Amino acid sequence: MMKKLGRWLTLVVLVNFCTGCSTIGFYYQSTAGHLALLSKSEPISDIVNDSTRDKKLIEQLILAQQLRTFASTDLGLPENQSYHSYIQLDRQYVAWHVFAAPEFSVTLQKWCFLAIDCMQYRRYFNENEARAFAAKLAASGQDVYVAGVPAYSTLAPLVSSMLNRGEIATASYIFHELAHQQLYVNSDSTFNESFATAVEELGVHRWLQHQGRLEELSRYESWRTQKTAFANLILGTRRKLHELYESSLPIETMRGEKLKLVRILRQRYENMSQSSSSLQRYKKWMSGPLNNAQLGVIAVYRDQVPNFKKLFVACDSDFEKFYLRAEEISMLSAKERKSVLEVSQEC
Numbered sequence: 001m002m003k004k005l006g007r008w009l010t011l012v013v014l015v016n017f018c019t020g021c022s023t024i025g026f027y028y029q030s031t032a033g034h035l036a037l038l039s040k041s042e043p044i045s046d047i048v049n050d051s052t053r054d055k056k057l058i059e060q061l062i063l064a065q066q067l068r069t070f071a072s073t074d075l076g077l078p079e080n081q082s083y084h085s086y087i088q089l090d091r092q093y094v095a096w097h098v099f100a101a102p103e104f105s106v107t108l109q110k111w112c113f114l115a116i117d118c119m120q121y122r123r124y125f126n127e128n129e130a131r132a133f134a135a136k137l138a139a140s141g142q143d144v145y146v147a148g149v150p151a152y153s154t155l156a157p158l159v160s161s162m163l164n165r166g167e168i169a170t171a172s173y174i175f176h177e178l179a180h181q182q183l184y185v186n187s188d189s190t191f192n193e194s195f196a197t198a199v200e201e202l203g204v205h206r207w208l209q210h211q212g213r214l215e216e217l218s219r220y221e222s223w224r225t226q227k228t229a230f231a232n233l234i235l236g237t238r239r240k241l242h243e244l245y246e247s248s249l250p251i252e253t254m255r256g257e258k259l260k261l262v263r264i265l266r267q268r269y270e271n272m273s274q275s276s277s278s279l280q281r282y283k284k285w286m287s288g289p290l291n292n293a294q295l296g297v298i299a300v301y302r303d304q305v306p307n308f309k310k311l312f313v314a315c316d317s318d319f320e321k322f323y324l325r326a327e328e329i330s331m332l333s334a335k336e337r338k339s340v341l342e343v344s345q346e347c
Contacts, residue, residue: 033125041085041157060163067171075203076319077178085157093148094159096130097121100142101292104245106238108296118187143291153180175203185330191337194304226278231302237265238295262290307341315347
């Protein structure tokens with residue numbers, strides 16, 4: 001494993017030799033962090049057949065394997081070696097993502113990696129390094145937000161952070177990450193995450209329905225309704241901020257109006273959460289800066305979800321037809337993809 005790690009790190013340094021020490025450092029931690037995790041993976045079959053292992057963990061892994069099988073047999077997601085091994089983390093999250101945006105723009109910054117793909121975040125495997133990078137961006141005047149990540153699609157093993165939040169969360173993570181393997185468009189995070197979120201939610205619905213757990217399904221749909229209302233609240237504020245930034249107001253006036261919109265957002269959330277206990281789970285999230293970067297995260301994951309779900313219905317609620325149509329749309333330019341999803345819902 002150490003030889004493999006050495007070869008990977010040497011490649012990273014050679015490829016990025018001319019891009020500066022900070023870039024080399026980022027690729028080093030990214031590659032080293034990923035490979036260090038993989039070195040800790042264990043076959044799930046070995047764990048569940050070992051009577052000396054923790055019983056709760058065995059139950060969680062058996063459930064995860066049932067969900068993994070369901071993902072392929074009923075949701076049409078890739079059948080491969082993903083999620084057949086397990087990693088026990090020594091921390092709460094597997095990684096941390098750093099998001100950034102200019103002070104007066106709702107557009108998230110993009111980072112391009114090895115001239116292959118561009119994403120609207122930078123991934124770190126060490127929280128301190130993530131926050132140090134975010135601090136540098138903040139010092140330059142950017143809005144920043146750091147978010148812990150329970151799972152990501154390029155890590156084939158299950159990680160403990162995917163199991164410790166209950167069955168629905170585990171199902172959501174597995175379906176979401178496999179959806180990225182089903183369809184992924186370089187340099188279009190909003191398309192990718194919205195597609196995966198739609199598959200995740202449709203998949204959880206199908207899982208509960210398949211098992212005949214109608215009461216739980218009803219509770220899940222109620223929660224999804226509240227989740228959508230919360231997302232709409234955030235997206236609505238983001239649209240108002242965009243309008244503000246497009247105005248010709250003086251900088252200090254614009255800064256004051258920005259703070260005012262954030263205060264209104266906090267108050268509207270308080271009013272909503274008082275009438276819905278489900279929304280209380282966002283209390284910690286709402287205690288964040290609520291700046292362009294943080295609000296931008298919701299847009300990336302939720303902006304096109306309603307349109308993908310409409311497309312699913314137009315495809316007769318058939319996952320195979322849905323994937324084929326989504327793949328056709330993915331071949332278009334970014335502008336055309338957005339237009340087709342928002343205007344046309346033909347399968």
